[in-house]
Amino acid sequence: MLWFSSINLPGNPRNKTALKPGHSLMDWIRLGNSGTDLTGTGGRVQPVSHAELAKHDRVDDAWMAIRGKVYNVTRYMNFHPGGADELIRGIGKDATKLFEEVHAWVNYESLLAKCYVGPLRNTVTDGQPGSEGPAVSIVNSGSDDSLKLSVPIVPRFDWIQKTSELTLIFYTRSLANPGVIVQCVDHLEVAVTLLLEASVEHRYRFHLTNNVQWPCTARTSLETGKIELMFTKLCPALWTSYGQMTYERCENCEMQLHEYDVATRVEITHDSCALLLRPKNNCLLQVTPVGYHVSVSASIEGGEYVSRSYTPVPAGWITTDCPATSVPLLVKSYQDGCLSKQLTRPAPLATSLQLSQPSGNFALSKLRHHNRFALLAAGSGLTPMLALLDYLLDRTSNRIEHICLLYFNKTEADIWCRERLENLCKKDKRFILRHILSESTLPDSSSSPSATTPLSVVLPQIDGSSDGENQASYAHGRISLDIVRQLTTQCSPLYASYCCLCGPKPFNELCLQYFRETDHNPNHLHCFQG
């Protein structure tokens, strides 16, 4: 069984290197599409032995194996956001473990699609011989759904119409957690990309019978896997067909980037902002799967490029008025974070950004059989929890018994989405909200009976029969083994059979260590990183 192994905790938790002009993600993609042979082998895919791999261990001739696939990373050196020195640590060998330790979430298959040399001989992926397997890996028990997930999803297309509306429908699979990218080429031509499994894209191109308006409305039902794209017809009429469509299944497709700018920026705390990113040509609509992130890159003051991963949040958590094409982000400005400072500074708003399509490794289907959850978030680690909360509380099959969000911050002033979280708590008794503050006294308004008690000892009691109003409670403290024990002990009222955590690396590391010290099933734990 795989289990969590140690994660590097460098002094600087984000060893991000600014990339020289001409070395942005966009430039890398351009190079990949330029026809240049990035494999160095003429593009001929051939199995690579460990001995052969070991020969390519120089900066000017650098091969690297990740999860059984060998890539020539020579040309990627100066494009690597972590810097060439870091990338060099993995060359000439099977770097799976190293790669997973640093950034398991990075979509290397897309980024290096044009650098693929061939399969590593005698290697099977995922922790089997030849590969040390992922450092942070949550393995399913036989009864879970990951086995089913390995069967490729073949989406089924259908359409329906009203006089004024055309709906394109894609049936995927229950809990497939799809990503959707819709591009409007003009009023007749629409391109739809479905992201259903890692490194596979389902690309549809529609030539419609008649003109439609843009943008469309996208509706995805996570429980059924049904995706609906609703278009308003420019001239109301019933059509005899939707038009024509071509379909292509694309494996190991190269990463796509799109130009965005910051359309709206609202301060939410003393050092954080809610942003609405708007596609530059306004002809793009992107739906992010629950728990997935996008990579945002920008040129700093017209020079070096920096990229950073962010998890888009459901619009309802930051505004009641969000255009369908916007990507909503919550961004904390870090002292040494040149990108976050640029994104959150008051003016000018229209920073030019490049946004990747969503990527991630969160399998929603693993949550299917659980109905008691604990979410442990620290600071900006709240972001993946918001979409998860929306989905879980709305879920109709295997209705949720309770979800406990433990939200760790330094002070009250650092809490994100406080009002909305607390309103949700009042509205839905199944949602338990506990703020844990490490550096401040507790708010006077706190009505928690345990407000003055260190949280390491007491978590709020849940009493399903209580008629009292469900309220957020506050405590002073930090993550501790006691807290994790209270969440993982079966007789505890807060017992959660599935736990998710997200925060800065030291927080994640500590949580993982505490979980290891309990009997909690590691298959029932997900750590969002990035």
Ligand code: HEM
């Ligand atoms: C195996 C050797 C590698 C090492 C030691 C390494 C190290 C690092 C480090 C230290 C960072 C900065 C981490 C952070 O921001 O938190 C980074 C970022 C990054 N690396 Fe690597 N890297 C390796 C391989 C690769 C490969 C093969 C790719 C593939 C395509 C890649 C793509 C990236 C990307 C996209 C980022 C930015 C991540 C983000 O914004 O979240 N790295 N890398």
